[in-house]
Amino acid sequence: MLETKLDLVVVGGGPAGIAAASKACELGMKVGLVENREVLGGIPLQCVHTGFGVHVFGEDLTGPEFVYRLIDRLQRADVGLFLKSHVHSIELKAFDEKIVTVLSPKGVQRLYAKAVVFSTGARERTAFEIGVTGERPDGVYTAGEAQTLMDLYGLMPGRRVVIIGSGDVGLIMARRFALEGAEVKAVIEVLPYPGGSMRNVVSCLRDFGIPLYLSHRVVSIRGGKRVEKVVVAKVDEEMRPVPGTEFEVECDTVVVAAGLRPNVELLEKMGAALDPATGGPVVNETLETTVPGVFAAGNALVINDLVDYAVEQGERAAEGAHEFVSNRSGSVAWKRVVKGRNVRLIVPHYVSGERDVVFYARVKSPERRVFFELLGSDLKLYQQGVRPSEMIRLRAPSSAISNLGDRLVFQVRPLE
């Protein structure tokens, strides 16, 4: 069996993984990067729209352009690449010894690593997970499938389209279909507000006159061989369909854009604690999970709005892994991060107070004119408006954290 001794194995070669591998290599670690596809880059490869890299490169790039820049950086580093390789399992041999078993074109390989970074991305939720029933005709795609068909292979999935979900992915696909001459009949959103940013609601739907149905859900899909129509109903506050409000929309294609869930199966098997709010692992300020020496970054950690944040997390995880391997991470009295008023999720979950920390948070419901603040400190960020779809990023200096007790409460507070 092929065996390789490394300092760090990075699992997943999307933006977070590429950033983690490059950074770790620049820090002098011996790094292996495992990717199950034959190309590096992950999901942005199929994202032909702009909006990538505004923070990292100071330019508004398309997905592939962004990825190529990251890969250029990786190529200057000396990272061992394992493409078309699948991580079968990770065994914890000792505190600083993990055995990553990889199925690769060269056969089964064993990678011995002191630390592991998980950058395995996310998966799309399916129609079954959001309670869409009915028949199972051809013509039902997830947004990512439709995007791959259109933008990698140049194939139109259909001509008359209903999109389920108004997150950024759903909105961007609505625009892609409309631009290519398809008729986008409706975007159906179960929540009373759009799931994506207002920027995308305007530039993807209003620009093309696409109707958005808020507080509605697709209750069933009808059709024999091919989708013929969907049945849509209004929902009440508990998101249950209201009887008698059903109407039909004729279409030949249904695109399910119902959000993403972090890919955490392997982490779960290793015993890492998960946060039900993010779907990802519980982490400390170095993005280390509850399994020592195992880190997480990108959408495997928390679903990000911006690829720039995934890259930032990749680099932070690499720094954390470097500290772990250098044995500089002594025992710490952790302070717990607590969700206060109108905070749905926040990452990281534990901090030491000994260093600056970047927090990523989402609110529960939209609000205007608010402060996002750390209770008992001077740290506050004024926001004209907050929405669940727009992640809040806040850098907290250690001075704001260190004096506080063992609980840090973040909250959203209205100005008035």
Place this chain on the structure above:
Amino acid sequence: MSEVTLTCVVCPAACELKVLSLPSGEIRVEGAGCARGVEYAKQEVLDPRRVVITVVKVKGGDLPVVSVKTSQRVPKSRIAEIMRATAEVVADAPVEIGQVVAVCPGGVELVATRRVKASADQRAQGGLRENAGQHVLKVE
């Protein structure tokens, strides 16, 4: 005098803007929380522009299409026309990122945003043109 309502997309606050075009030619913006919102509203009313992103066909590549964007923001009213023109474009592989693959009516350049290598078949036939970048298609 005409009146338009817009949602500002400059920041997540998403202010609802009322834009009044006065007979004097002056544009008045109401509801903006900041100066950037006023600028946005004026631009949107006077000369709305967008970057168009799409894919065009590729001959002899490892992928059948290449993603492209317009080199600059184009008037919103011309998007449909540009999309029809891009449907006719066929680029030759290999396509390099940043390469101009076609020039649409009015001189709008379509720039490749992805790298498409020549397919294995194409390479085997020796039909590979080394400098595909110079074969810029004109679409009339």
